[in-house]
Amino acid sequence: ATLVFTVVVLGASAISYFFILRSSLLSRIYEVSVYRALGVSKGDISKMFLTEILLITTITSTVGYLVTTYFLYRFQLLVEDFTDIIYISPVSIVGGIVVIYVVNIIAGLIPVTNLLRKTPAEILSKYDF
Numbered sequence: 485a486t487l488v489f490t491v492v493v494l495g496a497s498a499i500s501y502f503f504i505l506r507s508s509l510l511s512r513i514y515e516v517s518v519y520r521a522l523g524v525s526k527g528d529i530s531k532m533f534l535t536e537i538l539l540i541t542t543i544t545s546t547v548g549y550l551v552t553t554y555f556l557y558r559f560q561l562l563v564e565d566f567t568d569i570i571y572i573s574p575v576s577i578v579g580g581i582v583v584i585y586v587v588n589i590i591a592g593l594i595p596v597t598n599l600l601r602k603t604p605a606e607i608l609s610k611y612d613f
Contacts (some may be wrong), residue, residue, distance in 0.1 A: 494583065497545060498591035505537065506595040513599070513607065520604035530596055537592035538585075545584045553577055 509516070519529055557572040599607065 494587050497584070498587050501537070501540075501588045501591040502594055504540065505533065505592040508536065509533070509595050509599060516599065517604050517607040520600075520607065526600045529600060530593065533593065533596045534589065537589055540592075541585055541588045545588060546581060549580055549584055550577075553580070 516529060520526075553572060560572055602610070
């Protein structure tokens, strides 16, 4: 049950980051197409969005994860005599943070890489400003 819950939460996080970055990309699509037309590399544009993903993940997901982990740890201390369902360790905390960043980076870069496959002319002609 815990594994299913974890997969559902990570899936929801990935979908939300996909749509957050997609909407950010669509609002800045003219900017991206101009950068590409001026010769900015795909890697530099990806780095720009990667920075945005890391910032959003740090402010939202990581803070929420750490607060939830703290409350689960406090709960673990209260009921440790009764059950061993919840076990919070430093390894699980670090592993959770790594998984959150990996999932959010992959889900966030999908719309960017899909757009960067097109030429600047294709981007400008497909999206009407």
